[in-house]
Amino acid sequence: MNRNNKLEQLDDRTLLLNLWLTQGIVLLIALLGSWFLYTKTEFWQLLLTMHPSYLGYAVLLIVLVVASNIIIEKTVPPSWVDDGGMNERIFRSLSIPTTFLLCVAVGISEEWLFRGVIHELIGNVWTSILFTAIHFRYLQKPILIGMVFLTSYLLGILFTWTNSLITVMFVHATINFVLALFLKYKASSIHSQEDM
Template sequence: MKQSEMIKLMSDEELKKQLLLSQFIFAVLAIVLSIFLFENIGEWLLYLNWDIQEIIYYGIIPGLIIVFIDILLMLIFPKRFYDDGGINERVFKNQSIGYIFILSLVVAISEELLFRGVIQTTFGYVFASFIFALIHFRYLKKPVLLISVLFVSFYIGYMFETTGNLLVTITAHFTVDFVLGLLIRFRK
């Protein structure tokens, strides 16, 4: 059975539970791998830098630019080119702003800890960016979504290369997910 068929059989609640389970797995994987790949956990924590100016300049502003580009793509291309099978709509539609905030934060933290904090620091920028794009496998058959997620993955990876700050990438990732989640939530 195809993933799209399995997802259609799931209730919205089951879909949300699966999303949270995947994020829990990413977070646990990041922690376990960091224990084995780094000499001590303190080394890993050095990537969390509370430089507010850097977080705004490299996190929030690029996140909003990515959202703007996504909106342009939605206006330019027919829906079939960027539709993810309605998954994002099922996850965000009819949810409270608080829920969208928490979900976006959980996704940003778990994915960035794993992909930038562990994989990119250990195996490099290009490898981590491709792996990040591949986990969004529902986008592989949608060229616009695939190019978009590849661009975002490499862009966020580049920001981590530039700053060495996971809080920057977490902020950028959160900004993208939260704002797009709100747009889905309030779209008529």
Template sequence: MPKFDIKNIKLRKVTVDELSDKMLLVNLYATQALTFIIGLAWAFLQGQNILETFRFQSLSSFVYWGAGLAALVVAFDIGISRWIPDEAKDDGGVNERIFRNRPLWHIALICAVVSVCEELLFRGAIQHAIGPYWTSIIFAAIHVRYLRHWIPTGMVFAISYGLGWLMSYTGTIWAPILTHFLVDLTMGIIIRYRREEE
């Protein structure tokens, strides 16, 4: 039996265009599952009660705040995209590949999964430990596809900080989850139907 040698492992950078649609989805859902598991473990190690974290509070209050912040983010994103060149907001084609050929129900599912998993980790666990500012720096850093350009990196940081403030203000994780879902869903639908028109 040949001996395993770690030196023989070769890593190479793979672009989003080299991934099949199936592998892109597997990667997306696997990373979200990992994000959720890390968020659960981190919250558990902090002594948090996950059921309490996801408990609904005043329904109307968090819905208004969450939807309001989402509308502000989408309006700002659409507004700023009119004045900055496409290459300044390039994410390497990831969002385009994820959303452009998906049916509406699948776009909504992806956005729901991403918003719950990422908000559990970032607002539910990391923010609980280090606060919204440092959480937002980490949140911006993990969105590596934006780091090549300062405008999207700054926007991701600002959105994350807004989500952190929203959770602190409303006292429920459902407000940032709702905002995250609505922003991603709106942008996913725009990508999907803009490409269909072209």
């Protein structure tokens, strides 16, 4: 049985628990990696550096990624962007505050590890390839893989320009949150139409 089939067999609660657990592991690895890579001062400077001009870059990237995702979602055949319903299963029953918390946790843990640690060791291209590879359920979907790689690569460029971990964490969390709300809205409108 492949990994995707195992995921499909999990109930929604277990799937969500696995996601939280995975983010905890990612955060722990990021913490350990940072401990080896940075002095305390270097790490806090990397994490907390924020300049007002960074916000403009951040908003531009958020709009670009969210708009691209929604346009692709609405223009290509559904089978091209179907992740097996995993994202819908994760977000459909969550409250908005819990959705927000989850998206923030993912943004912080993944950016801390991928930009704050791995990017510093192997550069943007390899980090983006690795980031794409961990999204294994998308590997059979070229459009989804391309979107994940490009988003990761753009986050890497933003990180290189700003040298600000909090900026890329904010962008990642916001993209995830807006797309999760879009997914929740889409799922609820589909269920409303089915009830008619």
